[in-house]
Each structure stands twice: as C-alpha cells, then as structure tokens.
Amino acid sequence: MAKRYYGAQTEKAIKNFPFDFRHTYKELIYAVVEIKKAAARAHQLAKELDKKRADAIVGACDEVLRGKFDDQFVLPSFQSGMGTSNHMNVNEVVANRASELLELRKSDEATPHRIHPNDDVNMSHSTNDVMPSALKIAAIRLTDKLLASTDILIAAFEKKAKQFSRILKLGRTHMQDAVPMTLGDEFASYAETIRRRQKGIREAREYLLELNLGGSAIGNSINVSPKYKRFLYRELQKVTKLSVRPGKNLMSQTASVTDFLVVSQTLTALCADLSKIAGDFRILSSGPKGGIGELVLPELQAGSSIMPGKVNPVLPEALSQLYYLVSGNNLTIEKACEGAQLELGVMMPVITDRLIESLKLSAEMVEQFAKKCVAGILANKPRIKEHLEKSTAYATLLNPIIGYDEAAACVKEAVATGKTLREVVLAKKLLTPKEFDRVVSAFE
Numbered sequence: 001m002a003k004r005y006y007g008a009q010t011e012k013a014i015k016n017f018p019f020d021f022r023h024t025y026k027e028l029i030y031a032v033v034e035i036k037k038a039a040a041r042a043h044q045l046a047k048e049l050d051k052k053r054a055d056a057i058v059g060a061c062d063e064v065l066r067g068k069f070d071d072q073f074v075l076p077s078f079q080s081g082m083g084t085s086n087h088m089n090v091n092e093v094v095a096n097r098a099s100e101l102l103e104l105r106k107s108d109e110a111t112p113h114r115i116h117p118n119d120d121v122n123m124s125h126s127t128n129d130v131m132p133s134a135l136k137i138a139a140i141r142l143t144d145k146l147l148a149s150t151d152i153l154i155a156a157f158e159k160k161a162k163q164f165s166r167i168l169k170l171g172r173t174h175m176q177d178a179v180p181m182t183l184g185d186e187f188a189s190y191a192e193t194i195r196r197r198q199k200g201i202r203e204a205r206e207y208l209l210e211l212n213l214g215g216s217a218i219g220n221s222i223n224v225s226p227k228y229k230r231f232l233y234r235e236l237q238k239v240t241k242l243s244v245r246p247g248k249n250l251m252s253q254t255a256s257v258t259d260f261l262v263v264s265q266t267l268t269a270l271c272a273d274l275s276k277i278a279g280d281f282r283i284l285s286s287g288p289k290g291g292i293g294e295l296v297l298p299e300l301q302a303g304s305s306i307m308p309g310k311v312n313p314v315l316p317e318a319l320s321q322l323y324y325l326v327s328g329n330n331l332t333i334e335k336a337c338e339g340a341q342l343e344l345g346v347m348m349p350v351i352t353d354r355l356i357e358s359l360k361l362s363a364e365m366v367e368q369f370a371k372k373c374v375a376g377i378l379a380n381k382p383r384i385k386e387h388l389e390k391s392t393a394y395a396t397l398l399n400p401i402i403g404y405d406e407a408a409a410c411v412k413e414a415v416a417t418g419k420t421l422r423e424v425v426l427a428k429k430l431l432t433p434k435e436f437d438r439v440v441s442a443f444e
Contacts, residue, residue: 005072007092007117013075013085021076024086025356027142029073030065031134031240032090035213036121037061038236039228043123045235046227052102053115060097069093077353081346087127091117124224126217128254128344133213135352137240139263140208142359147201149363150194150270153370157191160184160377167379168443169294170388177391180443183294183379190277197270204266207259209243215250218343257345258337260355261330267358268323268330274366275323278316281373285313294384298376315373322365329354394421397439402430 037058044054063069072093079085095117102115115121165184172178213236214229216222221229236244247253287293303312332354336347392411399407402425410424417424425431431439 005069005093005096006074006089007096009088009117010075010085010092013079013089017076017079017085019076019078021078022353024073024075024077024083025138025353025360026070026073027138027356027360028134028352029086029090031137032087032130033061033064033094034137034239035125035130035134035236036090036094037065038239039123039125039232040121041235041239042228042231043225045231046225048225048228049120049123052105053098053120056098056102056105056115057094057121059101060094063097064090064094069097077349079349082127082344082348083131083352084127086349087122087130088117091121095121124214124216124228126215128217129212129215129219129250131348131352132253132257132345133211133244135260135348135355136208136211137242137244139260139355139359140205140242140244142356142363143201143205143208143263146267146359146363146366147198149366149370150198150201153366153374154191154194154198156370156374157187157194160374161186161188161191164379167381167384168388169384170391170393177393179396180388180393180440183384186280193273193277194270197266197273200266200269201263204263207262209245210247210253210259211244212247212250212253214246215254217254219249219251219254221250251343255343255345256337256340257348257351260351261333261337264326264330264333264355264358267362268327271323271326271362274369275320278313278319278369281316281377282313292383292387294380294387296378296380298373300372315369319365319369322361326358326362329358389420389422392421394440397443398425398431401435401439406430 040049040054040057040061043049044051049057073086073089075085075089095115098115098121161184163184164187165182167183168180169183169186170177171181171186212219214221214224214232216224233244233246253259281295281297284292284295285297297313297316299311300314302310303314304310333351336351336354337345339345339347392414395407395411398410402410410421410428410430413419414421414424419427422436425436426433
C-alpha cells in the first residue's frame with residue numbers, strides 16, 4: 001500500500017479490533033460510498049455544499065466504486081456496534097482523496113484546500129442511519145442475484161421434469177414403498193417448491209427498499225437539513241439505480257432492524273428446502289451397487305483418496321452444508337436484532353457480516369448446483385423399473401377393486417415370499433393379468 005488514505009479514527013479501530021477475521025465485505029463499503037456520493041449531490045442542490053467540494057467528493061466516490069482504493073478498507077467485519085469504525089473508514093478515505101482532487105483542480109486561492117471527513121463527507125449523516133441503509137442497498141442487490149440463481153435452478157428442474165415425464169417410478173413415504181409416480185412429477189415438485197420460496201424472498205425484499213437514511217442518530221432527523229432531505233432520495237435512486245425510499249417512520253426503522261431478520265428467515269426457508277432436495281438426490285443416487293441408484297449424478301471429482309473409483313455427491317453435500325451455515329447465521333441475526341436497545345438496533349456489524357455471507361454464498365451455490373448437478377442428472381431406467389415392479393406400490397391402486405384388507409394381505413405375502421405384488425394377486429386369482437395391467441396402465 002503506497003499511501004494511506006484512511007485517518008485517525010480508522011487507525012484507532014485497527015488497534016481496538018486487531019482480529020484475524022475477514023475484512024468488511026466490499027458490497028457494504030461500496031453502498032456506503034454510494035450514499036456519500038448521493039448526499040454530496042443533494043447538499044449541493046440544497047446549496048449547503050459548494051460545487052467544487054461536491055464534485056471532489058463525487059469524484060473520490062467514483063474512484064472508490066471502481067475499486068481503486070480497495071486496499072484502504074482494512075477493518076475486520078467483526079467490530080463495535082453499528083459499524084462506526086467502518087463508517088469513519090469510508091468518510092476518511094473519501095475526504096482525503098477528495099482533498100487531493102480539490103488540490104489538483106485548484107484554479108484560484110478561493111478554492112478550499114481540504115475536505116473534512118465529518119463536516120463535509122458526513123454532513124447530515126449518522127452511522128445509525130447510514131449503515132443500516134447501506135446494508136439494505138447491498139442486500140437488495142445480493143437478493144436479486146439470489147433470485148436470478150433460483151430462476152436458473154427452476155429452469156433446470158423444469159427441463160428435467162419434461163425429460164423424465166414418462167418414467168414411472170416408486171414413490172416413497174417414511175422411507176417405505178408408497179405409491180407409483182413419475183420421475184418427472186418429482187422434479188416438477190422441486191421446481192414449484194423453489195418458486196414458492198422465491199415468493200417469500202420477493203416479499204422480504206420490499207422491506208429492504210425502505211431506508212432510515214435522513215433520520216440521523218435516532219430517526220428524528222436531528223442536525224439533518226430539511227432541504228437536503230428533499231433531494232436525498234432522488235439522488236440516491238440515480239446513484240444506486242434502485243427504487244429506495246424513506247421509511248414511513250424513521251425512528252421505527254432505526255430502533256428496529258428486524259427487516260434484515262425477515263430476509264434471513266426467508267433465505268433460511270429456501271436453504272432448508274434446498275437441503276431436503278439435496279438429501280433426496282443423495283438417497284436416490286446412493287450406490288452405485290449397494291444403494292437405490294435410481295439417479296445418476298454427474299461425476300465431478302474423485303470421492304476418496306483410498307477407495308478407487310468412488311464418486312461422492314459433492315454438490316448435494318455442499319448444498320446441505322449451505323443450509324447449516326445459513327441457519328446458524330439466521331440465529332445470530334435473530335439474536336442481534338433482539339439485542340436492539342431503546343432507540344437503536346445497535347448490533348449491526350454482526351448482522352451485516354452474517355446476512356451478506358448468507359446471501360452471497362447462497363446465490364453462488366444455487367447456480368453451481370443448477371448448472372453442474374441438476375442439468376447433468378440421468379435416470380437409471382432399469383433400476384427405477386426394478387424397484388417399482390418389486391415394490392408394493394401398486395397396492396393402493398388395487399384398493400378400489402379388491403378392497404383394503406385383501407390388498408394388505410397381498411402386500412404381506414409379497415414381502416414374506418419375495419414375490420412381486422402382481423404375482424401374488426394373480427396367484428390368488430383376484431384379478432386376471434389383463435385386469436391387473438389395466439389398473440396399472442390407467443395410472444400411467
């Protein structure tokens with residue numbers, strides 16, 4: 001790092017939080033910078049910041065957003081309440097770079113020589129309205145990426161549903177033989193499950209559009225210029241390209257941060273369903289000789305350093321682990337939201353870190369699972385047919401014809417003797433071969 005653009009407050013935070021922990025996610029830092037850029041324009045329009053200062057701040061913000069100063073954001077994501085240290089890190093970097101730009105553009109002695117991190121970059125701001133608003137901006141974008149990934153997954157499931165629509169298979173409940181179904185039906189149900197979870201995520205996303213920006217320390221807008229507030233959201237919408245708006249009650253938005261919990265909960269529900277589907281894949285592809293073996297997953301890598309030829313369901317396993325991680329993060333977010341006190345939801349850094357991690361990893365994992373696992377799944381038709389024919393699944397179809405008790409007796413005999421249900425029914429002369437086949441074909 002050739003030059004340090006951060007200042008005294010960041011230096012103190014480095015000493016206070018010398019943790020071996022990941023740096024704050026750039027998604028959050030950039031969202032804070034976008035707020036600073038929009039605020040500079042709003043203050044300029046309100047005639048509270050001269051054009052030269054505003055232009056310098058905007059120029060510095062643009063450079064940060066292009067990644068020019070990524071090495072200046074040095075603080076761990078785990079730090080004190082609300083993230084004041086991260087906020088001041090941004091204020092100092094923007095102010096010091098803007099001061100350089102101001103000096104470069106100086107044309108006369110009337111031009112100011114320095115931009116102050118608090119008086120200029122942080123004008124009308126508080127950590128308490130900037131950091132939650134920045135997380136909402138970052139979370140909206142990550143949520144949109146997640147929704148795009150789930151679209152890819154739904155499309156992959158639907159393609160397989162169509163491809164497998166005529167493959168009759170054994171349906172199972174309680175890990176026992178149940179009734180016949182098609183493999184296509186199974187994949188179509190997966191698609192609809194994810195589509196339902198998408199609905200919840202979209203509804204939660206609406207909460208993210210309402211910000212407490214302009215509320216200052218506790219939401220009553222102390223030290224916030226009314227003129228600035230008139231221009232703020234218009235400029236912020238231009239910068240972010242998002243339809244963000246002020247919340248109806250900024251004090252409520254500042255005191256309660258459970259909007260983030262709502263997002264986390266809907267994400268956890270999605271990941272719970274994804275893990276269930278991943279578990280299905282692991283069961284149905286188990287084998288290749290000693291398990292069910294009805295699905296053949298793409299062989300992505302060797303599964304063992306000692307067992308030759310062994311291939312593991314690595315992406316379904318990773319997807320289940322995603323649920324464990326997201327579920328744990330959700331509990332952390334829940335506790336941190338509950339830890340709000342009086343006028344402030346004070347536990348923002350851990351909420352920020354956990355929510356961004358969950359959203360980022362989920363979006364990446366879902367797309368990987370869709371493209372590298374679901375898209376390449378094959379049906380082991382001989383194995384599927386074998387299991388169905390040897391199962392007791394047809395018994396339910398026989399109920400209306402031979403009655404429950406007789407059908408149950410046939411099932412017991414089939415299990416005890418190893419015969420197929422068809423063989424038992426025909427031996428008992430309960431149905432003719434044509435009648436039995438007609439019952440089965442009616443379902444097909």
